Amino acid sequence: MKAPLTGETTIADLVQGTITVQNAELDDMVLLRADGTPTYMLSVVVDDHDMGITHVIRGDDHLNNAFRQAQVFKAMDWDLPEFAHIPLIHGPDGAKMSKRHGALGVDAYRDLGFLPEAMRNYLFRLGWSYGEEEIITTERAVELFDINSVGRSAARFDMPRLLNMNGHYLRGADDARLVALVEPLLEKDHGQTVDAKVHERLLAGMDGLKSRAKTIVELAESAVFYARDGEQPLNDKAANILDEAARGRLARLLERLKALEVWNDETLEAAVRDAAEAEEVKLVAMAQPLRAAVAGSNTSPSMFEVMRILGRDETLTRIRSKTDIAS
Numbered sequence: 001m002k003a004p005l006t007g008e009t010t011i012a013d014l015v016q017g018t019i020t021v022q023n024a025e026l027d028d029m030v031l032l033r034a035d036g037t038p039t040y041m042l043s044v045v046v047d048d049h050d051m052g053i054t055h056v057i058r059g060d061d062h063l064n065n066a067f068r069q070a071q072v073f074k075a076m077d078w079d080l081p082e083f084a085h086i087p088l089i090h091g092p093d094g095a096k097m098s099k100r101h102g103a104l105g106v107d108a109y110r111d112l113g114f115l116p117e118a119m120r121n122y123l124f125r126l127g128w129s130y131g132e133e134e135i136i137t138t139e140r141a142v143e144l145f146d147i148n149s150v151g152r153s154a155a156r157f158d159m160p161r162l163l164n165m166n167g168h169y170l171r172g173a174d175d176a177r178l179v180a181l182v183e184p185l186l187e188k189d190h191g192q193t194v195d196a197k198v199h200e201r202l203l204a205g206m207d208g209l210k211s212r213a214k215t216i217v218e219l220a221e222s223a224v225f226y227a228r229d230g231e232q233p234l235n236d237k238a239a240n241i242l243d244e245a246a247r248g249r250l251a252r253l254l255e256r257l258k259a260l261e262v263w264n265d266e267t268l269e270a271a272v273r274d275a276a277e278a279e280e281v282k283l284v285a286m287a288q289p290l291r292a293a294v295a296g297s298n299t300s301p302s303m304f305e306v307m308r309i310l311g312r313d314e315t316l317t318r319i320r321s322k323t324d325i326a327s
Contacts, residue, residue, distance in 0.1 A: 014084035060085040113215030118166040167214040175206040185220035192227035201226040208301030231321035232296030246289035251323040293322035
C-alpha cells in the first residue's frame with residue numbers, strides 16, 4: 001500500500017490530544033506476505049472494523065501505528081475509531097518497565113499476596129488522579145473515570161506505595177474471606193494441616209493478624225503459630241529474648257496462669273501484670289518472653305487475645321515447653 005506523498009494525517013487522540021503527521025513521513029506498507037497471509041497492519045484494522053470497535057485504547061508506544069492504520073481505514077472508506085494512547089508504566093529509575101525492574105503479570109501479583117481491589121485502586125491512581133484522594137474503591141472509580149483525564153506522562157511504579165495500599169485493603173477485608181485466602185498458603189508454603197480447630201482459631205484471630213500485614217503471604221506467615229500445636233520454634237529475636245532469667249520468670253508466671261479460674265483477656269492481663277509487679281520488672285519484660293514462648297516470635301497480636309484464642313491447655317503447654325517445669 002503506497003503512502004500518500006502529500007498532505008497530512010491528523011489523529012484526535014483522547015489522551016495525547018490532536019497530533020498531526022506529514023504524510024511524506026509515512027512509509028509504504030506491506031499488507032500481504034508472500035504466502036498470502038495478512039500482516040498485522042491490515043489484520044488489526046479489519047478486525048477492529050468487523051468487531052465494531054469504537055475505541056482503540058493502548059500504550060503510547062503504538063501511537064505511530066495509529067497514523068499508518070488510519071491510512072487503511074480511509075482506503076476502505078471505514079469510520080475511524082477513537083484512539084487513546086495511554087502512557088506506559090516506568091520503573092523507579094524512570095526507564096520503561098522490564099524484567100530488570102521485576103515487571104510481572106497481574107497473576108504474579110496475586111501470588112505475591114495482593115488483593116484485586118488494591119491492585120485496581122493502585123493502577124487506577126497511577127495513571128489517573130482525582131485531587132488528593134488516594135483510596136478510591138472500584139465503584140467510585142467507575143463513577144469518576146473519564147478517559148480524557150488520563151495523564152500524558154509516564155507513571156513510575158512504586159512498590160512501597162502498593163504495599164501500603166494493599167495493607168489498607170487487608171485491614172478492611174472480611175475476616176472469613178482472608179481466612180479462606182490464608183489457609184491454602186499455610187498448607188502449601190508452611191506444611192500445616194488446617195482442620196476445624198485451626199480454622200476456628202484463624203477466624204477468631206484474623207482481626208488481630210490483619211492489622212500488621214501488608215500482603216496475604218505476610219498474613220499467612222504471621223498466622224502459622226495458630227496452626228501449629230505444642231512447642232513453637234523460635235525466630236532469632238525470640239530466641240534471644242528467652243534467656244535464663246526470662247525462662248525463670250515464665251516458670252513462675254506459669255503457676256499463676258494455672259491457678260486462673262476464668263480464662264479471658266482481662267484475667268490474663270491481670271495475671272501477667274501481677275507477675276511483673278511481683279518480679280519487680282516492667283510489663284514488657286514479662287510480656288516479651290511470654291510472646292516468644294506462645295507465638296515463637298517477637299511480634300504478634302495482643303498476647304492476651306492470642307492466649308484466649310489458643311485456650312488454657314494449649315497456652316500452658318507452649319509456656320511449659322520453654323521452661324524447665326515438668327508437667
